Structure formats: structure tokens, C-alpha cells
Amino acid sequence: MKKLYSLCLGIALFSMLNSCNKEEKLDVKIENYDTFTSGPLDDWIYKNLTQPYNIEVIYRYQRNMHDINKNIAPTQEDKVIPQMEVVMKAFLDVYAAVGGEMFIKTFTPKQFVLFGSGDYDPDGSVKGGTADGGRRITLYGLNGFDNTNANAVQGNLQVVHHEFTHILNQNRLIPPDYEQVCKGDYLADWTSSKNTTAVARGLGFITPYSRKAVGEDFAEVLSHLIVAGQLFYDNAAYTAGKDAYAKFKLKESIVRDYMTQYYNIDVTQLQLEFQRIMESIYKSTNYTAGLAISNNYLGSLDWDIRNAWGIENTISEKQKVLFTNILDELGGWTTKTMTFQFVSATKAILNITFGDKDRTWTASYDFDIVKNPDNSFKISKSATQGTEGNYGNGALDWVLKDTQPLIDYLGSTTFTMNWKNAEINKNPNDYLQYLIMKDNKDPNATIFGKVNLRKY
Amino acid sequence: MKRIFYLILLVLLAFSCTKPKGVDVLIGDPTERVADTLAYLKKTLVDAPDGWKAYLSTAYSGGYGFYMKFDQDDRMKMIADLTDESSSAVKESTYRIRQIMNATLSFDTYNYITMLEDPNPDVYGGQAGKGMGSDVEFDYIKTVGDSLFFEGRKFKKALVLVKATNTESKEYLNKGYSNAIKSTNEFFTNNQNSYIEVDGLKYQVSINSGTKEVGAMTILPGNKVVSTTTNFYYTLDGFGCAMDSLASFGKANVVSKLKVGKINIVRIGEEDGKYFAIDENNKKYEIKNSIQPLVPLHLLIGSKYVGVYLDYKVLLPGTSTDGTTIINRYFNGLANGTPYYFNCGYFSLQWDKNNNRINLVGATSQSNCNSVWNTTIGYNYTLDEETGIFKLTKRSEAAGGYAAAILDQLDDFLINSSFKLEFVVDGSNVYAKMVGIERPNVQMTFDLF
Numbered sequence: 001m002k003k004l005y006s007l008c009l010g011i012a013l014f015s016m017l018n019s020c021n022k023e024e025k026l027d028v029k030i031e032n033y034d035t036f037t038s039g040p041l042d043d044w045i046y047k048n049l050t051q052p053y054n055i056e057v058i059y060r061y062q063r064n065m066h067d068i069n070k071n072i073a074p075t076q077e078d079k080v081i082p083q084m085e086v087v088m089k090a091f092l093d094v095y096a097a098v099g100g101e102m103f104i105k106t107f108t109p110k111q112f113v114l115f116g117s118g119d120y121d122p123d124g125s126v127k128g129g130t131a132d133g134g135r136r137i138t139l140y141g142l143n144g145f146d147n148t149n150a151n152a153v154q155g156n157l158q159v160v161h162h163e164f165t166h167i168l169n170q171n172r173l174i175p176p177d178y179e180q181v182c183k184g185d186y187l188a189d190w191t192s193s194k195n196t197t198a199v200a201r202g203l204g205f206i207t208p209y210s211r212k213a214v215g216e217d218f219a220e221v222l223s224h225l226i227v228a229g230q231l232f233y234d235n236a237a238y239t240a241g242k243d244a245y246a247k248f249k250l251k252e253s254i255v256r257d258y259m260t261q262y263y264n265i266d267v268t269q270l271q272l273e274f275q276r277i278m279e280s281i282y283k284s285t286n287y288t289a290g291l292a293i294s295n296n297y298l299g300s301l302d303w304d305i306r307n308a309w310g311i312e313n314t315i316s317e318k319q320k321v322l323f324t325n326i327l328d329e330l331g332g333w334t335t336k337t338m339t340f341q342f343v344s345a346t347k348a349i350l351n352i353t354f355g356d357k358d359r360t361w362t363a364s365y366d367f368d369i370v371k372n373p374d375n376s377f378k379i380s381k382s383a384t385q386g387t388e389g390n391y392g393n394g395a396l397d398w399v400l401k402d403t404q405p406l407i408d409y410l411g412s413t414t415f416t417m418n419w420k421n422a423e424i425n426k427n428p429n430d431y432l433q434y435l436i437m438k439d440n441k442d443p444n445a446t447i448f449g450k451v452n453l454r455k456y
Numbered sequence: 457m458k459r460i461f462y463l464i465l466l467v468l469l470a471f472s473c474t475k476p477k478g479v480d481v482l483i484g485d486p487t488e489r490v491a492d493t494l495a496y497l498k499k500t501l502v503d504a505p506d507g508w509k510a511y512l513s514t515a516y517s518g519g520y521g522f523y524m525k526f527d528q529d530d531r532m533k534m535i536a537d538l539t540d541e542s543s544s545a546v547k548e549s550t551y552r553i554r555q556i557m558n559a560t561l562s563f564d565t566y567n568y569i570t571m572l573e574d575p576n577p578d579v580y581g582g583q584a585g586k587g588m589g590s591d592v593e594f595d596y597i598k599t600v601g602d603s604l605f606f607e608g609r610k611f612k613k614a615l616v617l618v619k620a621t622n623t624e625s626k627e628y629l630n631k632g633y634s635n636a637i638k639s640t641n642e643f644f645t646n647n648q649n650s651y652i653e654v655d656g657l658k659y660q661v662s663i664n665s666g667t668k669e670v671g672a673m674t675i676l677p678g679n680k681v682v683s684t685t686t687n688f689y690y691t692l693d694g695f696g697c698a699m700d701s702l703a704s705f706g707k708a709n710v711v712s713k714l715k716v717g718k719i720n721i722v723r724i725g726e727e728d729g730k731y732f733a734i735d736e737n738n739k740k741y742e743i744k745n746s747i748q749p750l751v752p753l754h755l756l757i758g759s760k761y762v763g764v765y766l767d768y769k770v771l772l773p774g775t776s777t778d779g780t781t782i783i784n785r786y787f788n789g790l791a792n793g794t795p796y797y798f799n800c801g802y803f804s805l806q807w808d809k810n811n812n813r814i815n816l817v818g819a820t821s822q823s824n825c826n827s828v829w830n831t832t833i834g835y836n837y838t839l840d841e842e843t844g845i846f847k848l849t850k851r852s853e854a855a856g857g858y859a860a861a862i863l864d865q866l867d868d869f870l871i872n873s874s875f876k877l878e879f880v881v882d883g884s885n886v887y888a889k890m891v892g893i894e895r896p897n898v899q900m901t902f903d904l905f
Contacts, residue, residue: 036550036552036564037528037529039529039530060550060552060562060564060565061562061564061565061592061593062564063556063593063609070575071573071575071585071586071587071610073566073570073571073573073575073579073587073592074563074564074565074566074570074592075565076565077549077550077565077566116570116574117574117575117579118575118576120575120576120585121585122585124584143566143574143576143579144576
């Protein structure tokens with residue numbers, strides 16, 4: 001009986017093996033009927049983005065590409081190429097120039113989704129872009145996009161560079177140190193009316209949105225460094241106060257280090273190349289030296305051309321004559337330093353220190369800075385000078401003997417402000433380092449100075 | 457026994473995974489059916505050589521009319537009655553037939569139709585985040601005759617496409633549509649009190665080109681107002697009523713209607729400069745204009761009209777001798793009826809319908825009415841809606857100016873005699889006449905404002 005039982009069990013088990021064995025051939029075609037006929041626009045995308053970068057651009061409306069609870073309008077066809085050209089020139093090409101073709105081909109988002117209108121949230125805010133899964137960037141609001149408006153282009157690129165940072169972070173994690181800088185100050189409810197820009201900056205965040213999460217913070221720092229620029233970032237850091245300044249700069253150094261360590265990309269070169277594209281193609285004036293002065297972004301100019309930088313760079317004859325007069329000696333004393341310090345967008349102080357090995361005095365002069373409609377600057381000695389001893393020193397006959405020629409010269413002309421030209425792979429370290437004041441009357445005369453930003 | 461149970465269990469288990477075949481012989485392979493519908497839809501759209509007349513309804517802003525022409529290569533041309541530009545300039549974009557839950561017609565790049573969906577209020581004035589409550593994706597529902605019926609995927613509003621003729625297509629593409637829209641609007645602007653007569657009753661027909669709604673209104677005995685409205689869209693000779701949704705699909709809901717008494721108007725059409733309302737049996741009703749509004753004045757005062765007034769020394773037709781006396785007491789008294797000398801003045805009665813109040817305002821001036829002082833007397837009123845009789849009681853005495861003394865006769869009449877209001881038509885002018893009830897000899901005609 002036991003044998004019979006075992007036999008039955010054996011047969012049963014064997015039949016079980018076969019019971020779920022499906023051998024029918026799969027004869028159902030699985031076809032994707034969601035196709036479309038491509039046109040010239042699709043050919044352009046294929047040629048410029050799909051073939052070189054394996055990027056797909058979805059510009060024809062697909063509801064599943066956005067929050068299905070929202071109403072979002074489709075893209076105007078004639079906005080697609082202007083938008084993607086901006087992406088190519090000021091994002092793909094910038095990274096390709098600095099990080100190499102291989103880098104950008106590997107890490108670029110593989111899908112760009114475009115929508116015509118913004119993504120309206122019930123709280124009234126309108127979203128401009130999102131990034132998903134290390135792969136896709138969605139850009140909204142294309143129908144209002146104007147590629148001849150440099151500020152609109154810059155705003156658009158802020159989104160692209162921000163979202164791309166997420167993709168980099170999805171490939172290489174954010175260093176744990178980063179989170180420690182502002183630990184405890186991240187805020188899920190970042191749209192709260194209490195989270196103003198001033199509050200966020202005071203805590204060490206570049207924007208209120210940065211407080212949402214560490215990843216957003218990181219992306220905001222990198223995208224602001226590139227798109228808004230170094231001076232914008234440093235100004236935000238300085239004006240936020242001493243504690244915040246340290247956090248801003250620490251975050252910046254972690255971000256820069258991250259880009260170098262993991263991707264071998266120098267953020268300064270990105271800034272440089274991005275700015276070049278914005279100025280040459282989109283006629284942006286947001287990065288000019290003149291604007292830096294008008295925005296009071298600069299701290300002071302080192303005018304002591306005896307320093308190493310004065311020897312490495314070409315100093316005009318005019319500057320040599322005027323400055324050497326002061327720097328060689330001052331009434332028998334040794335001239336120690338000479339700086340032109342910006343106090344505001346319209347005020348500056350020329351400080352000259354002199355003395356011997358034991359003693360130092362300062363001679364000071366107040367200057368008015370006036371910006372002319374043609375973007376040139378008038379720099380003239382203020383009618384009323386300060387009353388402190390420094391100004392008394394400046395008024396001494398034997399000091400004025402050497403300084404008066406410079407003071408007279410500055411007031412006699414107008415200047416156009418320029419940065420010393422810097423190029424990637426050549427002299428990136430000169431980026432934003434030197435301000436050259438170009439005399440509008442004498443084309444050979446320039447005043448060269450090394451920029452020192454405000455610090456704590 | 458136990459073992460037999462095990463055995464049976466195992467045998468049953470052996471057969472437990474048998475599956476029926478996936479394809480239903482009667483309905484067919486689902487994949488093929490889908491492909492079929494998609495191909496049918498695309499072929500039908502493209503094979504109309506003269507394109508399609510189309511209309512849709514929106515959730516928040518009436519109906520809209522279109523002309524659409526579809527090409528094989530996913531490109532289409534469109535004309536629409538949204539703006540002057542959209543009704544005269546052809547706009548091209550892409551479209552796509554997709555399989556989503558149904559075969560779906562997707563307007564997948566920007567064209568006039570997507571302006572209705574745009575959540576940006578600056579584009580066409582829709583609500584932020586919602587637009588006009590319209591779609592860019594429409595599920596195919598059915599074909600009836602030469603019409604295709606679709607339903608918006610999100611807002612569930614109807615989109616109907618009707619095959620256009622060659623003549624129609626030429627008109628649409630050559631500004632015929634914008635001209636037709638202009639003439640239709642002009643007709644209703646020039647004929648403020650347009651009406652049709654059905655079964656002896658006059659129905660006022662009015663359009664609101666902003667909300668894209670057409671309404672019919674009549675007054676039944678007892679001054680009961682009956683009104684209906686529906687969405688409309690412009691056509692090449694007037695407009696059509698736009699079906700709101702296909703919810704009643706299956707009940708042969710092929711056309712949309714404006715219910716007017718016992719008949720249903722489906723469209724308005726022009727013929728030799730005259731406009732006709734056409735019902736579902738193709739019966740025509742000429743749209744005529746009445747100089748005076750069809751609704752009694754007492755229902756309109758305080759809403760359509762703020763009130764009545766008379767300018768300095770104006771007497772209007774219909775004013776009786778006793779009425780003239782009261783009016784002239786004011787106008788003639790300006791010079792010598794008060795302690796002051798005035799060289800100009802006028803007076804008005806202003807209705808505040810919400811609070812059942814009327815203000816009598818007498819204006820006096822020493823600068824030929826360039827600047828005036830106002831004297832206001834306040835009244836409460838009751839209105840018998842059936843007979844249209846106003847009865848007033850004093851709420852506040854004359855205040856704020858210098859005209860109290862010369863408003864005395866008017867004030868006396870208003871307090872001591874109830875009155876009714878009638879329209880007076882003089883040429884193309886419409887006036888309001890106040891007729892005393894207790895003092896029927898007092899009849900005064902005013903301007904309306």
C-alpha cells in the first residue's frame with residue numbers, strides 16, 4: 001500500500017511539473033501604434049542632437065510627460081529650435097569645451113521634454129523645469145521664450161544647468177560634508193512666506209528654493225556659480241553676513257572640489273566659457289566689468305604695480321609714469337601699498353600707505369564714480385573730502401606733489417571698464433582677476449588693477 | 457480514505473493551470489481592432505479633400521468654431537473664431553492619431569484650439585492653471601453620417617467635426633469666416649432687442665460674444681421671466697449651437713439646441729441680409745428687432761438701467777400738463793425758488809434694487825452745469841412685480857445741497873401717489889414714462905441711463 005501511495009505521489013508530482021508548462025507560441029504582435037510622421041523639425045533634432053548626443057527631444061504633446069492633474073499647453077513648433085539651440089550652445093557646448101566631448105556625451109540628459117505653457121501649481125507658483133531619473137529634463141513655458149532677450153535666455157539656462165547638476169549627483173553622490181554645512185536649516189515647506197531670499201541667504205543658502213533639500217541646494221550653488229556668475233555669488237555671500245559668508249564659501253569649495261575630483265572639470269573654466277557664450281551669442285551685459293561696478297560687486301583694486309602681477313602683465317606707459325611717481329617714494333618715505341577701494345556704486349577711496357619699517361601712515365582721497373549713458377565711467381576727486389587724519393595726510397604739500405598728477409588725470413577723462421581677457425585652456429586663472437580701465441581719450445592709456453573681492 | 461483525497465487533490469492540481477485561448481473569435485484580436493480604428497480615423501480625416509468644419513464646447517467659456525484640414529504627414533491647418541487673427545489667418549501645426557485609452561486625436565503642437573487649453577491667463581484670458589477648461593486630446597467616440605464625434609479626455613466636452621464642402625473650404629480660407637463673424641456681431645449690436653415670434657410669444661434672442669453663449673428669454677403672463685442659454689460657435693452665415701457634452705450619447709444626441717418654448721433652435725443663419733433662427737425641423741423664424749425692450753421696464757430698472765433723469769429744461773414726449781408743472785417747478789425755480797441764483801440744474805431718480813431704495817438727486821449749478829451741488833432725498837420702495845406698481849415711503853430728508861425747496865412738488869408726488877413705469881418710443885429713442893396711480897394726471901417722461 002505504501003508503495004502504491006508513493007507511486008501515486010510520484011505520478012502526481014510528475015504531472016505537476018507539466019501542469020503549468022506553457023508551450024504555446026506567442027503569436028500576438030506587440031506593436032507601438034504611438035508613432036508619428038516626422039517632418040523637417042524632427043530631421044533637425046536628429047541631425048543636431050540625436051545623432052551626436054543620443055538626445056531625444058519630445059516637443060509634441062504627451063500627457064504622460066507631465067503631472068496628469070495639470071493642464072499644460074503644447075509647444076509652438078517655431079520655439080523648438082531656438083530653445084534647443086540655447087541648450088546646445090550654452091550647455092552642451094560649454095561642457096564639451098571644458099569637460100570634453102566624451103564627458104558630455106556620457107552624462108547629458110538623454111531626453112528633453114518641451115511644453116508651451118508653465119506648470120501652474122495651486123499655490124500660484126509656476127514651475128519652469130524638472131529633472132527625472134538622471135535622464136530627462138523637462139522645460140516648461142516655451143511659448144513665451146524669446147532667445148533675443150539675454151535675461152530670458154539666462155533664466156532658461158539656470159533651469160537647464162540646475163537640472164543637469166541633479167543628473168551629475170545621480171551618478172556621483174554629493175559628498176557627505178556638504179550636508180553638514182547647513183545642517184538643520186533645510187525646510188520642506190520652502191515656499192512659506194517666511195522663507196524670503198534674505199532669510200535664506202542669512203542661513204547660507206543662495207535661494208529660498210535651496211532650502212528644500214540638500215540636492216536642490218547643491219544644484220542651486222553650481223548653477224548659480226555658472227549662470228549667475230561668480231561675482232553674483234560672492235556678492236550674495238558677502239551681503240548675507242559673516243556667518244553665512246563662511247557657509248557660502250565652504251559650499252562653493254565643496255562643489256568645486258566635487259567637480260574636479262569626480263569629473264575633472266574646473267568650475268572656473270565653466271564660468272568663463274559660459275560667460276563667453278552669453279556675451280558673444282546672446283549679447284548679455286550681465287557679466288561686464290561696468291555692471292560689476294554699478295552693482296558694487298567689487299571690493300578694491302590693488303594698484304601697486306610693483307607686485308608680481310604688475311610685472312607679469314602689460315602696464316601702459318601712462319600708468320607707469322603716474323604710478324611710479326607715487327610708488328618710488330613719498331616725501332622721502334617708502335610707499336608701501338596703493339589701493340583703490342570701492343565703497344559703493346558711486347564712491348571710492350584711493351588709499352596710499354607709506355612710512356618706514358616701524359611706522360605707517362595712510363594718505364586718502366575720496367572719489368566720485370559716475371556712470372555715463374554710454375556705459376563709460378567718470379572718476380573724479382570728490383568736492384568734499386573726509387575729515388580724518390588720512391585725508392589730512394593726503395592734503396600735505398609733499399604728498400600732493402606726487403599724487404596730484406594722478407588725481408588730475410583720472411578726472412580729466414572717462415574710462416571704459418574691462419576685464420582682462422581670459423580664455424579656457426590658456427589663462428583661466430585670470431578670470432575676473434584684473435580690471436582694466438581704458439581711457440576713452442587716449443587709446444594707449446589704461447589703468448590696470450588687481451581685483452580683491454570683499455571678505456570677512 | 458485520506459490518501460484518496462490527497463490523490464484527487466494532486467490530480468486536480470495537475471489540471472489547474474489550463475488556460476483558455478486569448479483571442480475571442482467574435483470580437484477579434486484586440487491589437488488588430490485598435491490598429492483598425494486608428495487607420496480608419498486617420499484615413500477619414502485625411503480623405504476629406506475640403507477639410508472639416510468643427511466645433512467644441514469648453515467647461516468655462518461657451519462654444520468655439522473651427523475649420524480644420526488634415527494632411528497625411530501629420531500636419532494640419534486651422535482657422536478658428538477665437539480672435540480676429542484666428543478667424544482670418546491660417547495656422548499650421550502637427551496633429552497625431554494616438555492610441556491612448558481610445559483612438560485619440562491629439563493636437564500635439566500649438567494651434568488656435570490649444571489656446572483654449574492654455575493655463576496661462578495672458579494667452580486667451582482663461583483661469584490660471586485651467587484655461588477655458590478645454591482639451592488638446594480628444595477620444596474618438598463615433599461616426600454619424602458625415603460627422604465625427606470626439607470627447608475631450610480631461611474636461612469631457614464634445615468636439616464635433618463635419619465634412620466641409622469645396623465652397624465652404626474656400627470661404628474659410630479666404631477670410632469668409634472673419635467677415636461672417638463681423639456681420640453676425642454687427643447684426644446683434646444694431647438690433648439690441650432682437651426677437652423671434654413662436655406661438656404668439658415674443659422671445660428675445662441675445663448673444664454674449666465674450667462667453668460665447670446665446671440666450672432666449674420671454675415673459676409669460678404674470679411677468680414671469682423664462683430664459684434658456686446654450687453655447688454657440690460662429691458659422692459662415694451666423695452661428696450654431698454647440699453641443700456641451702456627449703454624456704447623453706446613445707440618445708441620438710446629434711445636434712445641440714436652444715430651447716425656445718416648444719421648439720428647439722439649432723442654428724442662426726443669414727439670407728439676403730435677414731437673419732433667421734432655424735429649428736431642428738428646418739423651420740425658419742425671422743429675427744426681428746423691437747425698438748423697446750421686450751421685458752417690462754420695471755424689471756429692468758435698477759439692473760439694465762440705473763434710473764431716469766431729465767437734463768436742464770428738457771421736456772420729453774408723453775409728459776402731461778400736471779407732469780410739466782412738477783418738472784418746471786424745479787427747472788424754473790433754479791433761478792428764483794431758492795435763496796440762491798442757479799443758472800443750470802437737472803434731476804434724477806436712481807434705483808438701488810438690492811436694498812429696495814430710490815434716491816432723488818437734484819443738481820444745482822452756478823456754472824452752466826460744469827460743476828454742481830447735489831441734494832439727495834432717500835426713499836424706500838415696494839414693487840408689485842405683477843402690476844409693476846412702485847410705492848414709496850420717505851427714508852431720509854433732503855441733504856447735502858441747495859435744491860430742497862424746489863424738489864417739493866416732485867417729493868410730494870412720489871410720497872403720495874404710487875406709480876408705474878412704461879417705455880415710450882419716439883423714433884429710435886426709448887424713454888421711460890412715470891404714470892401716477894392715485895394721481896393719474898401726472899405723467900412725466902424721462903431719459904433712461
